[in-house]
Amino acid sequence: MRVVYRMIAVATGVVVLGAGVTVVLLNRGDSATTTAAPRNSADVAVPSVVSASSASGAAAPAAGAVATPGLSPLSSAPPSPPPSTGTSATPSAAAVASPAADADAVDPALAAALKDPRVPALPKDVRRLRSLPGRAAATHSLIKDRRSGVALPRFAKAWALAKPAPFASRQLLPMAKGASYRGMLVSCPVPIPEQKTLRDTAFLAARWTLNHHPSGATITWTASQPIKAGKRKGWLLGYTVHYSLKGRKRVSAAALALVDTPETKPAVVFVTIPDSQKKRWHDINKVMSSIKAL
Template sequence: MGQGAGPGLPPPQQFGQPPSRTMAPLPPPPPPRRLGDIPIKAVYLLGAILATVLAVLLVFVVFSGDVPTRQQADEQVVPVAPVPSSSAAPTPSVSPTPTESPIVLPPVPASKKYATLSGTASLVTGVITDKTVGITYPRLGSPWKAKSFPPFSIAQRIGKVAIPHTVIASAMYPGESPEKKPSSNADYRDIATQAARWSIRTQYPKGATLQWTASQKIPVGKGWTLGYKVTYTFDGKEQEAQAMVTIIEVGKTKPAMLMASIPETNKTRWRDLNTLVQQVRPL
């Protein structure tokens, strides 16, 4: 009886036959990643980067307008606040308050030529163009310097800001606009008189008085110039100043004003008033 395979055993392999191989199946492709599968740390990191970029852009947008514009190299004047309205300035129709004594002015000459004052005229270094007011006038050299001096539009000064002032300044007339645009020399002379009264109250010690030294039409355009000598008491001593005010028609109901005052402490510059009177012009 021949020997064969035992029960339950696989048949013996024949000589030289390779063993059989079974191919393993490929793993299935990974499912697509959804938003919820992204790690929370990566979400926070991306949010922080976006917030930083937005913050930088916001800083540039907000502060881009804070860069000051470059002024012209030859600019020597300082724009300041405009002249206050009639609520802060006397006008022809407003009565003085009980705490203020009325400033009584002598009659204004209908015509009086501006005399040549003593002193040495300062060097004219250019022309000031006050576009806010609408006039031009000489720019004076040293010792005149541009300094802030409200309530004027543009100001040139000598010395510190203190009463009595040494100042050349332009602004709109410091009072209410006339009901109708001035037309005659008498209209402008009357407005110049009120401007001189305003200067006595604001530029000199209390109790100052004036004496008219000039009353004439402006050289170009419509308007009027008044010259006056101001007498006042300062540090217990009576002193005087030379001053001028010019009212100029500038195409509006309210005219422009150029005012200048030079106390006797700077009387060597009194001749500068002649320069201003001769060269002030409307734009």
């Protein structure tokens, strides 16, 4: 019986021991499963995070590429400044105040003349000097005005040489009976600021000639045309000067030629003849057709 009991006890121990081993093995398997699950979970999560990061990184540079040309869509480095194209707002604003822009501004003297009610704007089209009434006086020779760089007719009888100052040359008609104003033919270097074109300079010079007409005189244009004085270019203006003397309205026929001389300021040849001496008006045509550059 003792043997039987011992065998039963051994068997029971074996069973208990096997159960313990089984529990241990089962516990190990559960532990391995538990450990593996987080690893597998991490393995799944890491690619998803990387994908999200990649997607985010691609989206941000793409937006930056619009605002900053040349930025690589996948670059994590700070964007380099875009190359200068020369079309920014700053240079264009600076160009407005640049010397080149200022150079295109209207000269103050010309701007003042354009606002002068005594002198209307020149006609836009070319108008030729018409033939004025009368018969041209005889000429003796040419007056060579070397100070101004031009030659002009020297009339023989009707006109008399006079002291040139403040001009370079001067000829005068005799004073008509009862008149306080007479014909005058003068030449000189242009006494006003030279403009960008001969036409504009002639316009200013014609306004200046009002200083040699009765007070309150105004101008209407009769001619505006380019001319040649020998080989030199020039511009001719014909005009009627309106004024009042002793309460009576009077006019003078006048013309001015501006000649582009080679080494000096442009030369002005100016002639004006009042209506009291209108038989000499055709002398204006003679003068304007005879001017030569020296």
